[in-house]
Amino acid sequence: MVPLQYYIIMSAILFTIGIYGVLARRNAILVLLSVEIMFNAVNINFMAFSAYITPATMVGQIYTIFAVASGAAEIGIGLAIILLIYRGRETVNVDEVNMLKW
Amino acid sequence: MSGQLLAFWALSFVILSGALYIVMTKNIMHAVFMHLLTMSMIAAVYGLLHADFMAAMQVLIYAGAVTAMVVFALMLTKSQSRPDGAGIAVDNQQRGASFLTAAGFLAVVIYVLVPQKWAVHEAAPVVKSDVAAMGAIIFKSYILPFEVISVILLAALIGVIVLARKED
Amino acid sequence: MSFPILTAIVFFPLIGALVTLFYKPEQVRLIKWTALLASIVPLALSIIVIVGFHPGGGVQFAERVLWSKTIGASYYLGIDGLSLPMVFLSALLSVIAVIASWNISVKTKGYFALLLLLEVGMLGVFVALDYILFYIFWELVLLPMYFLIGIWGGKRREYAALKFFLYTLAGSVIMLLAILAVYFNGGAKTFDILALAAKGIPLGLQHIVFWGFFLGFAVKVPIFPFHTWLPDAHVEAPTAISVLLAGVLLKMGTYGFIRVILTTTPDALKEYAWIMATLAVISIIYGALNAMIQKDLKRMIAYSSISHMGYVVLGIASGTVIGTNGAIMQMFSHGLITALLFLLVGFIYERTHTRNISELGGLLNKTPVLAGILCFASFASLGLPGLSGFIAEFLVLVGAYSSLPWFAVIASGGVVITAGYLLWMLQRVVMGALPDKYADLLDATPREMLALVPLVVLVLVVGLYPESVLGFINHSVVALVKVVG
């Protein structure tokens, strides 16, 4: 019998690792992977809540389905953008791209 | 110490160390493979939570589709970090700050979430997940979001094609 | 409802501006003639209004369409003795500005479209009787002016345009706050300028909104120490824009003083009259002394404008009927005279390519008509009797003398300084020997005369028979001035 808190703490740590990856990695693909980690941390949370709090209605699971779907869309678009940038700039390093300026 | 708990600890250890490896390694290829592993372990966690359907989905989408896509992306772009991991930095300059920020975040989240009293259901977590019931719920209560998410996926599909297409 | 003549006056130039947008940029002649037509029609209509105007009849030709009942705003235009001379002046100077801009060759289309848009704003300010409408027109003036200075201006045009824009915008934002304060705390949920004035607002509120309005209008006038945008804007602006800037835009500020401050916050005005008068007197003397030393003709006239607008403010601060009459006369007369001066400087600049006083000289020898009119305008500006400037300054000083005697005494000292810098300028510019490089200057062309002569005639007519303007003003002023009487 695993307490709910364990899942929460585990997903929190996982999410934090994802944050670190997003903030610190240069390679855009690694940044995307880190985003995926964050996504999955959230999903673990949903799943745990679903199992512990609303086991009958399965709200958390359904949220996870939607989250996975939009996550898939996100990674597709994200990779497409990385490809696009790579074509224009010959780099996938995030800190070499600063087009988001005033 | 039940088997479940033991399994949880083991899975957690693998997931977290895998994630750490992803954000630490200098070799991107290794990171991708570790990603595959991590995602599979998360699927196992879902199984631990009696959500077999979701576990399958997790393996299919994350461990399969996403990882494959990332590998393709890696092949199409030329990374500056060499396979041996030497040479050009894979982390940016705000690495230390990022670490502190992430640690702070973790502290806040744990400080806020852990003391919470969750309204845990009596039946939890023993109720077996029922795919049929889940399908009924999705196609009854959540039909509109479901349709919307399919449109979003379609839009993303088209968007990816448009974005990634080489201009003539 | 009869023919909405005021709406026609205000918005006809807009039609012209829209029409010019459909031309090709190369169709320069067509653009110019359209602009001329679009500015002449409001002038003609304003003359019709003058003919149909009853001096004793209060606000006339009113048009009122409810805009929003819930917030109490309406499309409310009307004209009285205060706005009539200003509307005429704006319409006239717009025509003259179009004529004076005939040589604009860069981006002609945009220039004339903006000029006409500017005219809409200027005319609108003087006929709007609803605060929201007033504010809209007030702001509408800024935008075309910004581009006209910023695109067609001189060397430092961007700096000047930005300074003008930000400075006056800051002023009008403060004014907006005051408007909102009057609206929310004035007791009547209406934006009707006249109704609010007639009803009166609480004394405590008056003291607050007075300063809001004062700052808003003072920047526009401009009164010392809010004046520094003016010389820069004038120096950089093209001739016709200087004409409108000095001739009309400055009057918007003093118009606001009379239309809003004098009627809506009379008690606060009475209490703070000495501050207004002090600033006015400082403006008079300070502007004149600054004008004395300027090397650039336009800059000199800009400072002289500050000095002359000080008389307007002094007249208003006096709170007397005579002083206010004088103030309006001075607004009208200064509009004519400064327009004349700026036109002349522009025409001289087109010939000699310099505005530097020390590089000019002896213009009477070669261009007697231009130089002669420059003398005429200078004398009008220094308040020579028989020309329009005198009677205005006279009324202002007599009015001020009865309520603020010492201010009037100091202000009249400005008359001597004014004579000093204008005559000194004349000595250096039109008298003396003509530098050799100007030996082949040509005198005024018919087009230039077309721009100059109406102003000369009006300065003379108003100077010799002031009743021609005062007849329209006086009744309204008596109705407006509630302070001392």
Added chain:
Amino acid sequence: MAQYAWVIAVMPVLAFLIILFTLRRIKEKAAYVAIAATGAGLLLSLGVLATVWGGRIFTYQTTWLTAGKLTLKIGMYIDPLAAVMLVVVTTVSLLVQIYSIGYMKGEKRLSWYYAAVSLFTASMLSLVIANNFLQLYISWELVGLCSYLLIGFWYEKKSASSAAMKAFIITRIGDVGFFLGLALLFVNTHTFDFSAVRQIVAAGSLGAGTLTAIALLFFAGAAGKSAQFPLHVWLPDAMEGPTPVSALIHAATMVAAGVYLVARSFFIFEAAHPAALQVVAGIGAFTAILAAVIAVTMTDIKKVLAYSTISQLGFMMAALGVGGYTAAIFHLTTHAFFKALLFLGAGSVIHGAGTQNIYEMGGLLKKMKVTGWTFLIATLSIAGIVPLSGFWSKDEILTEAAKSGNYIILGVLLVTAFLTAFYMFRLYFVVFTGPVRDEHAHESPAVMTYPLLILAVPAALLGLAGSPLLGNWFTKFIALPGAEHIAAAPDYLMMGLSTAAALAGIGFSYVLYGRRAVTAWSVVNSLSSFSWLNTTFVDKTIRDGLRVTLGISNGLARFDTRFVDGIVNGVGGVIGTFSRYFSRANSGFIQRYAMRFVIAFMLLAVAVYFVLVR
């Protein structure tokens, strides 16, 4: 007849307009237009004079402007004083214009000259027929304008344009006083009308203090126009203008306007504190003697006459100051003629000799008969020799001064009379007698000499009209309405004293300059130290004032661009610096944005947690 007096003033205006609009084409014919207008004006003026012969007064007016309760009217007030002035102005103006045909011959801007002279004549006429102070002020300023235009007629010369400017600005300083006086008058009486003001003053409702202030402010204006100390410095410089203009404007008419103003508002001075009139008398007398002393040291023929004019105007002011209203007007009238004659004669001399320095002339009587003899008449007249005009009017002033009991003034005036005779005859002896220095000197054409001859008649004989021996007719005619006139018995003592002073002056001058018995320079040099007050003190003060003003405006200009504008630009600069600093945060590196986002989220979460949950 008198109701058409305005036509007199309007005709030169028409002449002005006609000439102005045909400036390039009309050329010399401009003279005929102007002369015709003024000539017709002279005839009408004589008619007006005849109409008011019996002491009648005509007034006409029409509304000029309305502002609140203020209604300003323009109109005419034709009393004997105005009628006399009309005749004086039109006569002198007409003769000067005729004279100018010869003097200004070949001038390229001749038509403009006549236009300006016409405008001047019109303004001056409007000044004398004004029925209210405001109209008087307006005309007053207009004559100032014409004076400016005509002094600066040869505007290519820097000295001419500077002199014009100086004249305008210095008189304007006085005008500010006049203007403030008008404002004070108006605020207290709500009218500018002569008769109305007179009634209010007579009713005694105004305090003596107010009246004194008004009177002194008016006198400030008069001092500017009539070149009284210390505002006299513009008049000698004004000699830069053409000589006929000096004769018309700066001798006969405009400069007398100050005297006219004090005369017109004499009832205010009388009602005011006695100090007001004492100031007038004191400044008048001081100006008279100061200018006379300076005149002795001058070597430029026009400058001598200019200082002489200042001195004579001081005489008139002094006369007004001691209460001699009629005496002042009388002297004004006679002075107008003999001084105009002197100036025109001087013009003729300059025209013939080609120089203005008296020591480059000499023996001109032989060369220029008409000019010489008429000049002699005028010189005798101004020196005060029986029975020429100047004698009678000057005698009248001295009598009034004696009657007032103010013996200091009387003494000063007597000394001045002596000096007047001295410097005038000095001028005459040096220029017209002695050895001929310029063989090329020649008599002027008839168009110039006939006006001299005509002017010589009133310069010699007009005084008889006011002679006490002939019943003081002029005095009675001109006297203030209501003021009972004391039929002055001839004061033989005064006549004797003034004649003695004049003869002494002439004799002294004869010894020094006629016979050249004594070296003239020693005397002149000793006197010239007197003129420090003028050249060193007043002129220098004014120049210093000017420099200080320029310095102040220079400083203010710097203050304006550095400080006032500096604040404006500083505010903009500070905001700009801040925004530049903060805009650096927008580096464009997405991970920095992300980090800020995370940190902000944390802070927000903590805040929400503590505020809402706890």
